[in-house]
Amino acid sequence: MTFTIVPERADDAALITPLLDRTFGFDRTRKTVYRLREGADPVAALCFSAVAGDGGLLGSIRYWPIAIAGTPAILLGPLAVEPALQGQGIGKALVRHSLDAAEKAGHRICVVVGDPGYYRPFGFISASAQGLSLPGPVEPERFQVKALRDGALEKVYGVIGRGQAPEAEVKPARRRRVRRSVA
Ligand SMILES: CC(C)(COP(=O)(O)OP(=O)(O)OC[C@H]1O[C@@H](n2cnc3c(N)ncnc32)[C@H](O)[C@@H]1OP(=O)(O)O)[C@@H](O)C(=O)NCCC(=O)NCCS
Numbered sequence: 001m002t003f004t005i006v007p008e009r010a011d012d013a014a015l016i017t018p019l020l021d022r023t024f025g026f027d028r029t030r031k032t033v034y035r036l037r038e039g040a041d042p043v044a045a046l047c048f049s050a051v052a053g054d055g056g057l058l059g060s061i062r063y064w065p066i067a068i069a070g071t072p073a074i075l076l077g078p079l080a081v082e083p084a085l086q087g088q089g090i091g092k093a094l095v096r097h098s099l100d101a102a103e104k105a106g107h108r109i110c111v112v113v114g115d116p117g118y119y120r121p122f123g124f125i126s127a128s129a130q131g132l133s134l135p136g137p138v139e140p141e142r143f144q145v146k147a148l149r150d151g152a153l154e155k156v157y158g159v160i161g162r163g164q165a166p167e168a169e170v171k172p173a174r175r176r177r178v179r180r181s182v183a
Pocket residue numbers: 023024077079080081082085086087088089090091092093113114115116117118
């Protein structure tokens with residue numbers, strides 16, 4: 001299977017929701033991680049699509065900004081690959097490519113809730129053992145974290161909450177004309 005990884009394209013968003021429905025099912029939004037995504041935008045620079053030669057969408061990965069007791073971090077996911085094309089390396093390529101981009105962009109900590117067998121080879125370790133927790137139920141063995149910089153997890157523990165968009169992605173506030181009164 002030939003595919004390429006590209007930054008998420010404007011038209012992909014409309015295809016990603018049905019892809020997530022097909023891969024995760026409709027009740028996925030009841031999961032605790034969705035509470036951290038609600039009302040927030042994904043980190044645009046870390047959203048990638050796997051595309052076929054004809055441009056068709058084969059897979060998607062997105063990240064959300066979070067904070068671990070105030071320390072900025074990113075939440076990996078959702079990651080999904082078209083069911084008929086799973087097991088051909090698309091998922092791993094999306095994870096590898098996006099974690100590389102996250103490191104280059106200076107992100108320091110990445111959290112994921114997913115299968116440890118899949119994420120451990122990328123360097124994820126138990127988040128609970130690091131003293132991290134989520135604001136809702138999670139299967140402890142699926143809750144994992146990775147330091148993207150040496151020492152990034154030192155003295156970082158606590159409850160994970162919503163984060164703020166990276167500065168480069170904050171939309172500039174509309175300029176207000178300030179009328180100065182002359183004394
Ligand atoms: C999980 C998923 C993204 C993996 O993508 P993929 O393109 O199918 O996987 P890859 O081809 O890159 O990797 C295949 C390898 O991962 C393993 N793998 C796939 N899904 C796995 C899982 N849930 N747990 C552990 N290992 C898994 C395969 O056994 C295979 O191992 P091998 O390389 O030793 O043979 C994809 O199967 C999917 O969309 N699943 C449904 C949604 C989902 O569960 N997403 C992950 C959320 S954390």
